[in-house]
Amino acid sequence: MASCALSSLLSRSSSSIYRLTPSIDTMKASIRLRQLLQDDGVIVAPGVYDGISARLALEAGFSALYMSGASTTASMLGQPDLALATQNDFVQNATMITGLSPGTPLICDADTGFGGPVMVARTVTAYARAGVAALHIEDQVQAKRCGHLLGKQIAPLPEFIARIRAAVAARAKISDGDIVLIARTDAAQGLGMDEALKRLKMAVEAGADVAFLEGVRSREEVVRTVKELAPTPVLLNVVHGGSTPDFTVEDARSLGVKIVTVPAVHGIRAALESLKASGSDVPTAGGMGPKAFFQVMGLDEAIEIDREAGGGSFSELY
Incomplete structure (x- = not known):
């Protein structure tokens, strides 16, 4: 059983780590x-x-x-x-x-x-x-x-x-x-x-x-x-x-x-110092806009949960 659980863990897609509701077979x-x-x-x-x-x-x-x-x-x-x-x-x-x-x-x-x-x-x-x-x-x-x-x-x-x-x-x-x-x-x-x-x-x-x-x-x-x-x-x-x-x-x-x-705090400090000095966060933002940020925070699954329950609150977020 443990080996099956390990296989399940290692085979998860990268997006699964953002799930709001963890899988019951997670090791x-x-x-x-x-x-x-x-x-x-x-x-x-x-x-x-x-x-x-x-x-x-x-x-x-x-x-x-x-x-x-x-x-x-x-x-x-x-x-x-x-x-x-x-x-x-x-x-x-x-x-x-x-x-x-x-x-x-x-x-x-x-x-x-x-x-x-x-x-x-x-x-x-x-x-x-x-x-x-x-x-x-x-x-x-x-x-x-x-x-x-x-x-x-x-x-x-x-x-x-x-x-x-x-x-x-x-x-x-x-x-x-x-x-x-x-x-x-x-x-x-x-x-x-x-x-x-x-x-x-x-x-x-x-x-x-x-x-x-x-x-x-x-x-x-x-x-x-x-x-x-x-x-x-x-x-x-x-x-x-x-x-x-x-x-x-x-x-x-x-x-x-x-x-x-x-x-990890040094990276945050460096980004803020760059913003203060240059007046822009573009050099450190790395292309992460609102959509990308919220996807990392679990947005896609929130939409999926709402849709599967018959809701439509989040159908037009992007």
């Missing part, structure tokens, strides 16, 4: 992600934070998406990544994004799990119910900050491992619980690589599926992380202007990284 996203982790190649997950960014990433054909805490906080609250957004904010945003294409894996930031082991368990359960394919839990203190800012405070090792164990236990209690658990450490900045890798190894021993060293500062650190964590897959978060060098996907592949996440 579960977490299973799809686990298969991608077993396949050759790098999983590239662009940062998405709302309906528009998610739809555009799907249109571009990415096999996975990434929702960070920074982008969620910025898009929903207009605030910096300083532990201001709540678990409900994260889950609400994730639920909207997964609903656009349930078969496309969404990897989500879960910050510290939003509290102690009980809250971590609730977070895992809520994300799983929302259709999230994977989540990462970090080892900062509750009053956390973006991983590419200075002054991060790191929780004691036993507290971090308790978070991972709580996540693993919560997953085990979910029917068909196969959400991918990613252990993230921010310890390299203040405590050094030895401590950071020790934390990741212990997290994997506790049941984490993927290792994530945030704020990687050099190629050498990536190589060491991949080597010492093998065969556990490693995630690399490439943030332009942050702590991590501007690695390309090919760089990541050559270094043995399995998942690469990349923010």
Whole structure:
């Protein structure tokens, strides 16, 4: 049955990713992600934070998406990544994004799990119910900050491992619980690589599926992380202007990284700066008029649903 579901997923037309009503035979996203982790190649997950960014990433054909805490906080609250957004904010945003294409894996930031082991368990359960394919839990203190800012405070090792164990236990209690658990450490900045890798190894021993060293500062650190964590897959978060060098996907592949996440906000900023400087959005608009934009947002299916129901409200849109 799983192979039939995979064939169905891979044979869908490109337009099907924009469907308003997902097909019932769509493969579960977490299973799809686990298969991608077993396949050759790098999983590239662009940062998405709302309906528009998610739809555009799907249109571009990415096999996975990434929702960070920074982008969620910025898009929903207009605030910096300083532990201001709540678990409900994260889950609400994730639920909207997964609903656009349930078969496309969404990897989500879960910050510290939003509290102690009980809250971590609730977070895992809520994300799983929302259709999230994977989540990462970090080892900062509750009053956390973006991983590419200075002054991060790191929780004691036993507290971090308790978070991972709580996540693993919560997953085990979910029917068909196969959400991918990613252990993230921010310890390299203040405590050094030895401590950071020790934390990741212990997290994997506790049941984490993927290792994530945030704020990687050099190629050498990536190589060491991949080597010492093998065969556990490693995630690399490439943030332009942050702590991590501007690695390309090919760089990541050559270094043995399995998942690469990349923010998308830089492209939006560049387009707005171009508009401000030139007085026109033509250089960056790329020929996307209203019709093309709304088709990406699911217009054609909305028309189809209305027509099949006997309505005629949208028969002359274009």
